[in-house]
Amino acid sequence: MEEMAASQENDSEMDCSDNEDCYDYNDYYNDEDSDVEHIDLLKIDPEYFEYKCLSEEEIERLLNETVEDLSNRLRISLSLAKVLLHSHYWNSNEVIVKYEENPQQTLISSRIDPPVPPRNIIFTPTHMTCPVCVTLHHVDRFFYLSCAHMFCKDCWTMHFEVQVNQGISTAISCMARDCVVLAPEDFVLKHLQHKTSIREKYQHFTFQDYVKSHPELRFCPGPNCSVIVHSNEIKAKRVVCDQCKTIFCFRCGCDYHAPTDCQVIKKWLTKCADDSETANYISAHTKDCPKCHICIEKNGGCNHMQCYNCKHDFCWMCLGDWKSHGSEYYECSRYRENPNIAHESVHAQAREALKKYLHYYERWENHSKSLKLEEQTLGKLRARINEKVMSGLGTWIDWQYLFTAANLLAKCRYTLQYTYPFAYYMDAGPRKELFEYQQAQLEAEIENLSWKIERAETTDRGDLENQMDIAEKRRTTLLKDFLDV
Amino acid sequence: MAALPRRIIKETQRLMQEPVPGISAVPDDSNARYFHVIVTGPEDSPFEGGLFKLELFLPEDYPMSAPKVRFITKIYHPNIDRLGRICLDILKDKWSPALQIRTVLLSIQALLSAPNPDDPLANDVAELWKVNESEAIRNAKEWTRRYAMDN
The missing domain is CATH 1.20.120.1750 (Four Helix Bundle (Hemerythrin (Met), subunit A))
Known part of the structure; x- marks a missing residue:
């Protein structure tokens, strides 16, 4: 980031966008001018953690600002900027470095461009047959992504509709066999123009995908809670949701678990679950002798039991x-x-x-x-x-x-x-x-x-x-x- | 039911006029989305000489969604389970609306020639295919003889 900033004339602005702090974080920045205060806070409270509980609208604005910034910087469309950011976990810096190094390779690895450039499209006929619906249409009705696989408008619409209904959004690809090129948001939305409910579903799913791929954002795990927590520090720290008061670890989204870290607590919980199986086994497979109270495991099918210890004959069932x-x-x-x-x-x-x-x-x-x-x-x-x-x-x-x-x-x-x-x-x-x-x-x-x-x-x-x-x-x-x- | 899409009509016509060698697919009299399929076991495979019945159904949103295909004849194959369900990528996440009934059936025929025990659906079969291929092939031949011949 330092190197990059040096080559840019507007580094201050860039730093700002990298951390997504332009938005609503002025107070935070002003505070940080006095580093002492921040360190003190951590000394007093080791669990001190700066985060914000934001609404979906606020997060959307935050994401859009990042997208707009990248789009301006690389002079690419908003839609492409969004695909690039999504495939790079919203790390604008990394995208910029990669893109300036090798734009073509970056577009290919982000599945915006096909690995092999398509042959030039020559529109000789005025009409052609769509390979999906096998219907003859005027060439005006055909659309294609960077891979140049041409399909008619109606087929694209139907394709998107089916994909969205299966819960797929940012991962929708071209219809051609083995083609990996992703359909960017504007392309999809254009074809869903008259399908309001599908359109809304698509936007809902893409938003979910974006938040999940963004390391500085975490959905509140509280039931039916729509709060999204934002923090610049990606740490296993305690978050208390403003809305539903659910307490969770910012990093893993599970129950807060200090001082243990995310991996260790996961291992521990798995082990406990296994051990409780042992407890279940004991209660399910053993009973105490009604006479001498020694613990007995049933190892044969017969329900007529004879206690090994006191030789008492009893019924396993009652x-x-x-x-x-x-x-x-x-x-x-x-x-x-x-x-x-x-x-x-x-x-x-x-x-x-x-x-x-x-x-x-x-x-x-x-x-x-x-x-x-x-x-x-x-x-x-x-x-x-x-x-x-x-x-x-x-x-x-x-x-x-x-x-x-x-x-x-x-x-x-x-x-x-x-x-x-x-x-x-x-x-x-x-x-x-x-x-x-x-x-x-x-x-x-x-x-x-x-x-x-x-x-x-x-x-x-x-x-x-x-x-x-x-x-x-x-x-x-x-x-x-x-x-x- | 809605009118049959042109795509299905075209595919059916072509299947009838230029059938794929070793494969027959005939639409049901009462339902044009349901096909009775017979695939002949490929040469030099343990399924050689067998005639395998399958059913193929084109769902409402075909070709945006993959056809549903299932073996009716019992077959000993690591990628086909007891119920005849087939583990084939193009029938699942690799489906493309540009694929056709024809290409799907050809892929299934190819799967018979080249079983893939590393991506199993029938685990016991796949296991044997890996540890003792010759015995697995013997079983496959035996099943072919028993279930896919002379009936």
């Missing part, structure tokens, strides 16, 4: 004593509706609704997890059997019944899993009672089966096969009574 589950009236799968709910408050009803949903969801989810765990059990079983066979303990065919049992278990549990959404949507009444009774029966038998499969080597084969038969009967009975196809 944490009740397993003995009561052995009886005919298996209570665990039944959801008890609160009969007085109609008289209670809206809150109580909502809570009850959530409770009801969770009751079914938990069981649904639990069985889905059990299914996955039993798949692992099957894998281990296969390995153990393989070992036995290899060491001469029986033949493959002798152990096949275990796989049959495991497959049956999966089938039963799958059905059971799908009984819960069914029950959830059933109206209370004798039919639901019957359903839930059968569901409970199935549940009990499946857990017995799972228990026996997990302890296959010590379970009598006849006993296991008997259990398989019972479970499958329960399943088919339930389906017979309730499957409505």
Whole structure:
């Protein structure tokens, strides 16, 4: 910048434009004459940060001034100046240096000119066919960008309309295949002359693009807030929005995070999110033994748990004593509706609704997890059997019944899993009672089966096969009574 | 429905009069924006000898928006997924209104000759294509034989 300024006769004016401080910043400049004051402020308050909360109109004016200044300086159209600034993150200085060094290359790299100059256009005919709509038009109706790809007016309009509707604005390019030339603002607006709403959309999107590409500007992240913060210092400093009072970091736009910097806080937050997954895992996959309160992770599909520590037998689902589950009236799968709910408050009803949903969801989810765990059990079983066979303990065919049992278990549990959404949507009444009774029966038998499969080597084969038969009967009975196809 | 744009009429006529070798595209009797497409598997590719059915639909804003194309015949290809969706740049961000049904179908035919496992849509297929190309090609041939021949 220093070098540049030296070669310019009006350096003071230029400095001014570079920092975009001509606009509304006279006070700031006057203050800065006394540097001492600024340093003092920082000493008193290390978070001291100069910024301004501006409206869209003010920012627009600010951007336009930058554009006008560059346009005057390089003697190029406003529209081209805007494209150049946008592609250089609004750094007028850089644009000027590059442009004065090699104007052609700058225009090519900013996608204003095509990489290869087009051949001269010779208008011999008075009419020609537009390659997009394949319609013959007078040459007057044809328009083209610097690449000289000619298309008719209506096709350009339609092209812009479709692009804008997809949210594309500053990145709209020529219609020709593989052509990278961008359509500058004035070209687009000219073709959207009679399309007011599309025109407005286009202007809205371009404005968003400009602000986002400008390092000294930041949209306030507050919900529905249209404030744009401007600061010459691109630092991770605290900004409080004048309008919505949202506090955020100027540099990254996220929650303010001093003294940590933007990258570190990002890493930290990601890690925390990961660790909270661990917490979620613990709450989702472990429960405390109801007797000795040791933390237990469920690693098999069977819901009949035996505490490793105190040998207490309990049900994983309801944490009740397993003995009561052995009886005919298996209570665990039944959801008890609160009969007085109609008289209670809206809150109580909502809570009850959530409770009801969770009751079914938990069981649904639990069985889905059990299914996955039993798949692992099957894998281990296969390995153990393989070992036995290899060491001469029986033949493959002798152990096949275990796989049959495991497959049956999966089938039963799958059905059971799908009984819960069914029950959830059933109206209370004798039919639901019957359903839930059968569901409970199935549940009990499946857990017995799972228990026996997990302890296959010590379970009598006849006993296991008997259990398989019972479970499958329960399943088919339930389906017979309730499957409505 | 609005009258069919001249562009679509012209393209359809040309497709009928000067068909692209190895490609047939016939508009549906009831909807001129819907094309029944058959692409023959290119020579010296694992798809050789196969006839692949595709469907092609020209959306309301065609040619400003790309046509929608999908394989109906099952095909083992790293850039075509289970549902027949195709990963091809000109059908997405590289679409240009100057492209045509003809050019799109030619590009699809070219994709069959030159699969690109580095830009995959069917990940498992692309993976195999990279680690064990000969097995992938064997699979592609097998699928071609099974799904794209004699029916």
